[in-house]
Amino acid sequence: MSERFDRQILVFGTQGQAKLGAAHVGIVGLGGIGSHIAQGLAFLGVGTLTLVDDDRVEETNLNRLIGGVPTDAKSHDLKVRVTERMIRSISPEAQIRVVPKNLRSREAIDALTECPVIFGCVDYDGARLVLMELAAAYEVTLIDSATEIIQSENQITEFGGRVVVARPGDFCLDCAHQIDMEVAKQELESLEIQELRKEHGYGLGHRGTAPSVVSLNGVLANLALNEFLAMTTNLREPKRHLVYYGMRGKVNAREDQQSPDCYTCGFLVGSRERANLYRYVLPNS
């Protein structure tokens, strides 16, 4: 094994390092958090990565997109391509599968069902719901991260985020109360139904541009990476739900339990094709 990993082998041994090299990890969403996670996984020496995102680089991403440079924004390159280049520059031997598709495509769903671990770095509850169901159905561990910056009358009142480690049959985003099911269902409706809803004055209001800062993304991305490391190298059991409260400078490991009669943690686990994830596939995706 190359000397590149000497200092971390002092932490989790050659066996732990070998487990990282053998790991296959998916990342969904290569924005502010996902690109941080990709960088960390490359440094750690994770052997195989599957990258899913159909989004392209904009100039407004350049305050936080790890590996992104101004020419990427000018040419509107795919974020997965920028991340692939960044991973290769750190870890040339990594196997990288690039899926420049929306999560709601057959190609993305099929690629993700082959990943034993997925990092969820998505912005919408609809996408979180699809990932939650996919992870349970195909017995994938989902490590889901999100940041939040709350403003009131031009004042920041809170900033922080959370990481949920959802292992099949143990815990899920629904048990953690981290999906607004009503919002998720509306986001997953067909465009026709969404339009109809808007005409009648219902539905999701316009979402403003969300604030985003590289350092906050880094905190949550690295909390998620540490839980992945703890789990993969058997350092300790991963925490199910970590919350970062930026105003207080505090990280709290919540003692969450599985909800009794949770549909995802019960019925969906191992259901594979019967979960019918293709019903979420968008036309022309």
Ligand SMILES: [Zn+2]
């Ligand atoms: Zn659950």
